[in-house]
Amino acid sequence: xxxxxxxxxxxxxxxxxxxxxxxxxxxxxxxxxxxxxxxxxxxxxxxxxxxxxxxxxxxxxxxxxxxxxxxxxxxxxxxxxxxxxxxxxxxxxxxxxxxxxxxxxxxxxxxxxxxxxxxxxxxxxxxxxxxxxxxxxxxxxxxxxxxxxxxxxxxxxxxxxxxxxxxxxxxxxxxxxxxxxxxxxxxxxxxxxxxxxxxxxxxxxxxxxxxxxxxxxxxxxxxxxxxxxxxxxxxxxxxxxxxxxxxxxxxxxxxxxxxxxxxxxxxxxxxxxxxxxxxxxxxxxxxxxxxxxxxxxxxxxxxxxxxxxxxxxxxxxxxxxxxxxxxxxxxxxxxxxxxxxxxxxxxxxxxxxxxxxxxxxxxxxxxxxxxxxxxxxxxxxxxxxxxxxxxxxxxxxxxxxxxxxxxxxxxxxxx
Numbered sequence: 001x002x003x004x005x006x007x008x009x010x011x012x013x014x015x016x017x018x019x020x021x022x023x024x025x026x027x028x029x030x031x032x033x034x035x036x037x038x039x040x041x042x043x044x045x046x047x048x049x050x051x052x053x054x055x056x057x058x059x060x061x062x063x064x065x066x067x068x069x070x071x072x073x074x075x076x077x078x079x080x081x082x083x084x085x086x087x088x089x090x091x092x093x094x095x096x097x098x099x100x101x102x103x104x105x106x107x108x109x110x111x112x113x114x115x116x117x118x119x120x121x122x123x124x125x126x127x128x129x130x131x132x133x134x135x136x137x138x139x140x141x142x143x144x145x146x147x148x149x150x151x152x153x154x155x156x157x158x159x160x161x162x163x164x165x166x167x168x169x170x171x172x173x174x175x176x177x178x179x180x181x182x183x184x185x186x187x188x189x190x191x192x193x194x195x196x197x198x199x200x201x202x203x204x205x206x207x208x209x210x211x212x213x214x215x216x217x218x219x220x221x222x223x224x225x226x227x228x229x230x231x232x233x234x235x236x237x238x239x240x241x242x243x244x245x246x247x248x249x250x251x252x253x254x255x256x257x258x259x260x261x262x263x264x265x266x267x268x269x270x271x272x273x274x275x276x277x278x279x280x281x282x283x284x285x286x287x288x289x290x291x292x293x294x295x296x297x298x299x300x301x302x303x304x305x306x307x308x309x310x311x312x313x314x315x316x317x318x319x320x321x322x323x324x325x326x327x328x329x330x331x332x333x334x335x336x337x338x339x340x341x342x343x344x345x346x347x348x349x350x351x352x353x354x355x356x357x358x359x360x361x362x363x364x365x366x367x368x369x370x371x372x373x374x375x376x377x378x379x380x381x382x383x384x385x386x387x388x389x390x391x392x393x394x395x396x397x398x399x400x401x402x403x404x405x406x407x408x409x410x411x412x413x414x415x
Contacts, residue, residue: 024125027144027238028118030151031231038062038223040107062219063108069216070097072194079195086193093192095344100220102340103228106333113333120326121235124242127249127319128312133256135248143241147234154233158226165191165221166214191217232334239330242323249316257312362389 035041039055039062077090107114125140126132132140169189188201189210200209249256366389371382 024140025122027122027125027140027147028231028234030148031227031234032118034151034155034223034227035107035231038219038227040104040223040228065216065219066101066104066224069192069194069213069220070101072196073097073192075195076193080193090193092348095348099340099344100224102337103232104224106337107228110333113329117235117326117329117333120322120329121238124319124322124326125245127245128256128315135252136245139241139244139248143238143244147237150233150237151230154230155222155226158229159222162218162221162226166217169210232337235330236334239323239327242326246316246319246323249319253309253312253316257309 032041039059073090073093077087077094080086080090125136127136169191173189189206190200191210191213194213196209198205198209200206362385366382366385369382371379374382
């Protein structure tokens with residue numbers, strides 16, 4: 001029994017030590033660190049003026065890299081208009097680039113707003129001053145653990161997918177037995193199909209084009225798609241946890257106010273000893289009556305406590321107003337991003353599904369084959385093909401119908 005008591009005491013001390021380490025000012029350190037490495041975040045870049053200058057140059061390099069890549073992709077889509085296969089592939093890449101560009105816009109063009117969001121997010125973890133109780137620390141710690149886990153999983157998965165994408169062209173060249181042609185006669189190593197002022201199939205231009213796309217793909221895949229998506233998700237997670245903090249504060253209002261009253265009566269060194277003793281006695285009496293069920297929690301406070309109760313509730317109301325305002329600001333930033341996510345995902349899926357629906361052209365081809373001039377057996381066979389081909393091969397979206405461009409148009413009209 002003594003050993004178990006000692007073990008429980010050690011566990012409680014360890015938990016208290018862990019909770020004491022909670023620092024809301026560091027909740028975004030991981031996400032902002034990833035964005036700084038990717039050159040898409042500017043806040044808290046400390047160092048010498050030379051270091052700041054180089055980081056600004058790096059940031060401009062990242063922006064120019066994206067602009068140049070987008071131009072080459074759009075030009076390739078325009079020039080490949082007559083080739084249906086290449087045009088479809090280029091169009092999908094263009095749609096993805098529009099989506100990625102939408103995610104970069106808030107951190108590039110709305111810097112002050114994004115900085116304000118991050119600062120307010122850190123400050124909104126405090127409801128009743130800077131002193132956090134154990135339950136509040138636990139809520140913050142749980143949110144930080146969830147946010148960091150999601151960040152690492154999301155960022156790691158995107159890095160893995162990006163590396164696979166980067167290694168695909170040279171791997172295909174090696175496995176197809178074209179090693180010599182890659183280094184001597186030339187081989188297309190482009191990760192994305194894009195228009196280039198040079199011939200990407202001629203050595204050494206193919207190597208230069210490949211490494212330029214490697215830099216862009218790694219930066220965009222890891223830091224734009226992975227880093228920014230995780231950052232926006234983390235903002236939502238922490239905002240949700242702050243509403244949870246407010247719920248906890250209201251749910252435990254009686255207990256928290258009682259603890260504050262007890263602490264104030266004991267810590268108040270300037271009060272005479274008799275007043276301190278009286279206040280302590282009143283607090284102990286209230287706790288005793290509460291345990292016995294003699295009085296109700298709602299009326300367990302004295303007249304002197306009413307001011308503190310009113311202050312506590314006013315702080316909760318003010319905190320709730322801060323959260324509502326922050327949620328509106330966050331919605332202003334994320335609403336266009338969510339719309340583009342829905343729009344591009346629906347458009348890409350419907351475009352791909354629409355290609356399958358084109359299989360219904362098979363029955364027209366069979367009908368135009370001149371079957372009516374053939375023998376009766378052949379006529380029956382062709383008629384069977386026509387009947388079977390009238391039902392096109394298609395992807396279904398549950399009970400909503402075929403995945404197609406008309407369905408996409410109907411969904412957009414409903415919205």
